[in-house]
Amino acid sequence: MKKILLSLGSILFAGAILAGATSAFVMDTEKSTGNTFASGVIDLKVDNESYVTDENGKLVFSPSTSWDLSGLSGKLFFNFLDIKPGDIGEDTISLHVNNNNAWACMNINLTSTPENGVNEPEGLVDNTVGPNQGELQEHLYFVFWADDGDNVYEKGEKIFKKGLSKDIFNGEPWTLTDSETSIWAGSSGYAYQNGSWKYNNTCRNGDPIPGGSTKFIGKAWCFGDINENPLNQDGKGKTPSNSSGQVDNGPLVRGTGFVCEGSDVGNIVQSDGIGLDVTFTAVQSRGNENFVCGDEDEGEGGNEYCSHGYWKQKQHFDSWVGFGPNQQFSSVFENAFPGKTLLQVLQLGGGGLNRLGRETVGALLNAGSVDFPLTQAEVVSMFNTTYPGSLDSYDTLTEMFALPESCPLN
Structure with missing residues (x-):
């Protein structure tokens, strides 16, 4: 959904x-x-x-x-x-x-x-x-x-x-x-x-x-x-x-x-x-014909979230599911960061597209490891739909990916 x-x-x-x-x-x-x-x-x-x-x-x-x-x-x-x-x-x-x-x-x-x-x-x-x-x-x-x-x-x-x-x-x-x-x-x-x-x-x-x-x-x-x-x-x-x-x-x-x-x-x-x-x-509505607001069975997942700061630490690489730190960003998403790995995008500073990149990789990893409200496929689709785009669209998607810190992983 x-x-x-x-x-x-x-x-x-x-x-x-x-x-x-x-x-x-x-x-x-x-x-x-x-x-x-x-x-x-x-x-x-x-x-x-x-x-x-x-x-x-x-x-x-x-x-x-x-x-x-x-x-x-x-x-x-x-x-x-x-x-x-x-x-x-x-x-x-x-x-x-x-x-x-x-x-x-x-x-x-x-x-x-x-x-x-x-x-x-x-x-x-x-x-x-x-x-x-x-x-x-x-x-x-x-x-x-x-x-x-x-x-x-x-x-x-x-x-x-x-x-x-x-x-x-x-x-x-x-x-x-x-x-x-x-x-x-x-x-x-x-x-x-x-x-x-x-x-x-x-x-x-x-x-x-x-x-x-x-x-x-x-x-x-x-x-x-x-x-x-x-x-x-x-x-x-x-x-x-x-x-x-x-x-x-x-x-x-x-x-x-x-x-x-x-x-x-x-x-x-x-x-x-x-x-x-x-x-x-x-x-x-397509594919969700019986959707009801507030239905506990909406299937949207929970709100667990580990920050990009967690995911870029070497001791937490074993929590990465489905993807690796050295995997090229462009092998998963649109090529917004040419030549950079997923880990390198996590390490980028600044706002705008760089901030969206950090939160996108974090959302991808959260979707695979914790009770996050999106699937990994949805994270990929949402980024690829937004990029290339405006600064406003980047900020909007960033806010959707960045939840309050609630990381269940050690």
């Missing part, structure tokens, strides 16, 4: 509410979008269009959390350092699947709830001072829906997940579309497919995302209590700027479709924050 993961890290911080002090507040938290993932069977791309309440209480475009199709490095879904009660944000994520029909899943994991210190107003109502004893997650509400690309929650568009951060961001998989269900089934609106907009009235449960199509996920957050106020469906979908550079639909023109009320939020959340990891998964 070929699987592509996109991870993003996100952080939100609450600023001062009633008194003057403010404090600052993402998967790679290091990893995130404009994502071009290519595995030979699936080419998943992601972009994001984001809006947030500014210091004047007005909804504005958020360039720091918006991007076109690009590499993951440095891209964040959330990066708001001074949110206030009543603030609202809205994003629409675009999922682009090329070439092959695909199932898609996502999950969001709450990784931290920093207190970030306690100022005088907060100290009067909050006696928790530990590094992960903040309360923002108890007051930050999220809604996710099947959008048509216009960043507006409209009548007929289906909400598939909503709740407080503390309740819904538990790392459990969310189905976007698998062999049993689809968030886009029965949701009115438009989708982009094969170069044109088509009304989304044919998607059914059990249908994969068609190759060559774009699907949209809307997400809104509110620092306080959120009320749904869906707008009439305008049938325009994602509308580009006109000749004057203006857009005649979207949240700046029509509103988000939600109302956020923050009057009941008190001083207990001053300076508190949350950290989030967001993951998207795309799996080819």
